[in-house]
Amino acid sequence: MAEPITIKDIANLCGVSIATVSRVVNNSPKGVGEKTVERIRKVIEEVGYRPNRLAQSMITKVTHTIGLVIPDVRNPFFSELVRGVEDVCNENGYSCFLCNTDGKLDKENEYIDILRDRVVDGLLFTTQNDKEFNPAFLDFHKNRTPLCFIERYVDELPETPGVFFDNEGGAALLTQFVLDKGHRHIAFVSGPLSTMNARMRKSGFMATMQNNGVEVDDRLVVEGNYKLDSGYAAVDQLLAPGKPKFTALIAGNDLMALGAYQALVERGYEVPNDISIAGFDNITYPAVFRPLITTIEIPGYKLGSCGTQMLIAQMKGQPLAVTRQVFAAALRDKGSIIQI
């Protein structure tokens, strides 16, 4: 029913041209008398006129809109991240399109196309799929649409900004902690080695062991898939006859650590008295829950907010001091590693 009020309506109401109204709306440098400004302001206020963003964007080519592409909001890490992104967007007058891809390449492609059609000013991109490189990024790059990666290195686009978590450092920190507690026989359950972060975490573990002069027993290093079940299964493998004993187990993420915990308990081991356990991610649950798992915290909110800041800086044409920001890891000791 009620047609929206346009700039033309205001112009008529004030008996001025739309150009003049436009100038006061954008409190443009000058060219409008004080009294006129006052009058127009008042009318705008009274009738509640708000400029149509679409029309503005048509001509300015700027939508104040970004696309946020992630695998799944339901993953707590990503909901933290999303909130960080959205907060920074909002502070800066941007709105954010949320896209869930489940890490599937075709959905990623689809969303990239959609977002380009919608003329987003920038794109924030996360995935857990780092096997395949999406050539659509090259298009974005050619079109000079700002891009910021989250936890993803793209060799083809070396100068594209990104925010990262220091997976290797986190794993090193955790491994050192376990070593310092006196453990020497440490099992490691990695995430899927097809992913960058699983490889980094593993290498952080290996390097730290080596640096401390502790030999890694290959038979105690197994690969999981970041899911609970694979942690459970890993314990079965590690406890098989002929395998060496171990006093601590480091998992590539908390979920696998929990799976491992369950398997150990079911097999009659006491955690941490018989076997200590550590995870990665700091999946945060109300502190009432048991077990508590010593872990490495990944600052999802921070990654999101800083990534967005970098993206916005780019969109504003500000030169970036650093194009790749790496966030340090923090250890969360929850007592699941005992001194021996």
Add this chain to the structure above:
Amino acid sequence: MAEPITIKDIANLCGVSIATVSRVVNNSPKGVGEKTVERIRKVIEEVGYRPNRLAQSMITKVTHTIGLVIPDVRNPFFSELVRGVEDVCNENGYSCFLCNTDGKLDKENEYIDILRDRVVDGLLFTTQNDKEFNPAFLDFHKNRTPLCFIERYVDELPETPGVFFDNEGGAALLTQFVLDKGHRHIAFVSGPLSTMNARMRKSGFMATMQNNGVEVDDRLVVEGNYKLDSGYAAVDQLLAPGKPKFTALIAGNDLMALGAYQALVERGYEVPNDISIAGFDNITYPAVFRPLITTIEIPGYKLGSCGTQMLIAQMKGQPLAVTRQVFAAALRDKGSIIQI
């Protein structure tokens, strides 16, 4: 660098008018010869032309965009809901602006204005704040912008669609379950009674008790704020000298149930042997965690996806069979209520 390809480019490339190109892009009824269609299609394909959504929207007044306003994505209920919304949007060619308000009225207002400026086709609105009614909704209503509420009744807008969870029925289900286990002295810790759902849950509890001929002892009904601490504090109140004994405690949500659990354990009670506990929400954590709390599941994804379907139906001008959809509750028995 690379200016985007426009319809004009395609027209020139094919030696036809832009109107003709537009017709084949929208595979418009007729008016273009088969051979021409073929030729234009091929060129479009070759150069990868994609129409500018902004320009399309300018003229059609349709953006294929919706606004999703929620308190906080980090709340697992809302991340479920968001995913449901986004999936249905995507299936139907819509994109979705995510807005976090923390339930604050001024942020809600701000986002409503922003979304209107951006000419969203519809608005999906959730809040936990049901004290204040935002008059901006009336504007939306006047502008005929489709609206769908989630878990919020708005008296001023009786015919506005909404999706709801049957809080009362859920509480009844849970209460009946507890009664059937033989409990007669049941404590109830409600959420903040300023919120609709806390009131509904409480009334579901009261009604079921009454229906079963069990008198509710007022001294065993306390009000919390849906946070962990308030569950803890509630137990302090309930265990104060002079209070009647109880064998079961039903909390307005899982978080408070956990707080209550912690308080009880710290005071030497065994759960559920001394006191049984039930919650609400089914906050889902890996099943390894303890304690497990018998609870009522709220189908967040379902609420989101169905709400979005209703919204889209409205936007397409389809008449809604029902404007208010209520989703049934389901009990998740996790053993924290014992038979007595």
Add this chain to the structure above:
DNA sequence: CCCAAGAGAGAAAACGTTTACTCGACCATT
């Protein structure tokens, strides 16, 4: 008193589409 400069404001083009209207060509019907 004249002129230049500057301030205030409007006209119109542009952004990339969709769509109502128009027009010519061709063919079939009377």
Add this chain to the structure above:
DNA sequence: AATGGTCGAGTAAACGTTTTCTCTCTTGGG
């Protein structure tokens, strides 16, 4: 042979802004 219908395609207006250019009026300095 004239009429009319259909098909294919183009012209131009429109959407709601921003912005460049232009114009007029005022003002102040010489």
